[in-house]
Amino acid sequence: MREFAGKRYWLVGASEGLGRALAHHLSRAGAELILSARSREGLEALALDLPGKCYVQTVDIGDDASVKEAAAAVGEVDGLVLLAGVYWPFGAQDWEADRATTMANVNFTGFVRVLGQVVPQMVTRDAGHIVITSSLTGFRGLPGSIGYTASKAGTMSLAECMYADLRRTGVDVQVVNPGFIRTRLTDKNDFHMPFLMEPEAAGQEMFEHMQTDNFKRSFPTVFSWLFRLSQFLPDWAYYRLFGR
Numbered sequence: 001m002r003e004f005a006g007k008r009y010w011l012v013g014a015s016e017g018l019g020r021a022l023a024h025h026l027s028r029a030g031a032e033l034i035l036s037a038r039s040r041e042g043l044e045a046l047a048l049d050l051p052g053k054c055y056v057q058t059v060d061i062g063d064d065a066s067v068k069e070a071a072a073a074v075g076e077v078d079g080l081v082l083l084a085g086v087y088w089p090f091g092a093q094d095w096e097a098d099r100a101t102t103m104a105n106v107n108f109t110g111f112v113r114v115l116g117q118v119v120p121q122m123v124t125r126d127a128g129h130i131v132i133t134s135s136l137t138g139f140r141g142l143p144g145s146i147g148y149t150a151s152k153a154g155t156m157s158l159a160e161c162m163y164a165d166l167r168r169t170g171v172d173v174q175v176v177n178p179g180f181i182r183t184r185l186t187d188k189n190d191f192h193m194p195f196l197m198e199p200e201a202a203g204q205e206m207f208e209h210m211q212t213d214n215f216k217r218s219f220p221t222v223f224s225w226l227f228r229l230s231q232f233l234p235d236w237a238y239y240r241l242f243g244r
Contacts, residue, residue, distance in 0.1 A: 002129070002211045005030030009129075010077045012061060012114055013084030015042030018133070018181055021203025022081065027052035029207075034074050037084065061110030062102070071117035079129035080118050081210075082111045082155075091144040091244070103147035108154035119162075119171070126170035131210055132159040136179045136218060139227040143244045163215050176206050177218040177227075195223040 009026055013019045015037035023046060027033055033054040035043045043056040059070035061084055086106045088099040111132065122128030137145060138152035159175035166173050180196045197205075197220060209217040218224035230238055 002213075006032070007078040007129075008032045008034065008076070009079040009081060010034040010036065010057075010074055010118070011081045011083065012036045012059065013082065013133075015039060015046060017083075017199045018178065018202050018206065019081075019083040020046055021199040022083070022206050023050060023054075025203055025207035027054065031079070034077065036070060036074075059114075061114055062106045064113060067110075067113040067117060071114070076121055076125075077118065078127070079131070080114070081131040081133075082114060083133045084110060085133070087148050089144055089148075090146060092146055095146060100147035103151050104154075107148065107151035108158070111155055111158065115158075115162075122171045123166075123169070128171045129210075130162065130171065130173045131206075132162075132173070132175045133206075134159065134175050134177045136177050136224055136227045138177060140230045140238065140242075142242060159216075167215075172213070173215065174209060175216050176209055177216070177224065178202050178205070179220055179223045195220040 004026055009031045011019055011023055011026070011033060014023050014033075014035040019037075023033055023035060027050040030052060032052065033050065034057050035046060035054055036057050036059045037043055038058060038060050040056060040058050043058070047054045047056055057070050057074055060066040084106060086103055088096065088103070090096050090099070115130070119130070122130070132155055134156040135152035137149040138156040142149050156175060156177065159173060163173040178197070181202045182196055182198055202219070205217070205219045218228065230242070233241075
């Protein structure tokens with residue numbers, strides 16, 4: 001069981017949804033939190049609502065200078081949890097260039113930016129805890145999901161590469177792959193979302209995973225079987241079932 005009391009955790013994407021719910025769990029567990037997102041208003045409201053010690057540090061992970069400035073202000077941390085993300089639903093037939101680029105820049109490259117400022121110090125100390133938020137959509141390509149699914153596949157692969165490099169060191173790497181969570185992002189969807197979770201339930205799943213030594217957790221469990229099993233289908237069968 002991992003201990004959080006007295007540890008400094010930097011939560012990037014903490015102002016709402018899953019990040020906000022997880023912040024409550026970590027704060028109750030005794031962690032000192034650095035809460036980050038682009039907007040200060042939501043972070044300050046969250047900070048007032050948390051029982052433990054916390055600080056607010058705004059950051060735009062889509063911008064190199066902002067990430068470097070924030071990382072310098074935050075300083076050394078014991079843990080980093082990457083939760084930030086943007087999303088617009090559209091397919092290749094209706095390609096929205098600026099939004100597709102923004103999803104790639106924030107959801108994947110933004111994570112790489114932050115990790116580049118934090119991982120070297122953890123490797124030097126041979127101590128640290130990194131948690132990357134991916135998605136069930138990252139297991140295989142889906143229709144109507146240009147930008148988002150590809151970026152989440154990237155974050156999943158990023159976590160796997162880091163785990164392969166660091167698993168025999170003092171730096172622990174974990175990844176979580178949630179399904180649909182009720183947030184302002186999923187509110188954009190006009191289709192039925194099976195096994196839709198509330199942020200509080202998803203935050204509990206994530207916190208429980210962070211307490212373990214396991215690398216990957218995909219949830220809701222039953223829903224995740226569909227995505228994991230899809231990897232074993234040949235292309236002709238998969239795209240007949242899931243392609244347009």
